[in-house]
Amino acid sequence: MAIALTAFNEPFGKDLSSQRIWLHGLLTITATTYAAGGILPTSYANILDQSGQKVQLATYNVNPDDLWLQSISGSGFSYSYNKATGKIQIWVLPFPVQCAVNTGLVEYSNAALSAAVLADIVTFEGQWVRL
Secondary structure, eight states: OOEEEEEOOTTTSEEEOSSEEEEEEEEEEOOSEEOTTOBOOSOSTTOEETTSOBOOOOBSOSSOSEEEEEESSOOSOEEEEETTTTEEEEEEOOSSOOTTSOOOOEEOOSEEOOHHHHHOOEEEEEEEEBO
């Protein structure tokens, strides 16, 4: 397993409207290495809630329409969803950080994931278009 999404139990985890399904939950990273371009979650179609029950997503597409990710542990890592590939990407500050240079975040290198990434607490908010 590489990355798994676990939805919070209702009423905090699932919100249904006539057009959308919203899920809120935790993203767990258990991969040992990171490849450029990101890591594909084990399955968007088999998201479980915290009690282990499968969250039913009656959607046009198993991939989310939008997915926002945020570290809540203050790790300094940034996470994003690549809609074109369905992968989760990890971003870091370049090393060494040059204060005089306007440098944005760079993608995590092709390497073993650090203990800090594996221990990070990452929440997600995802949106799927309903059938």
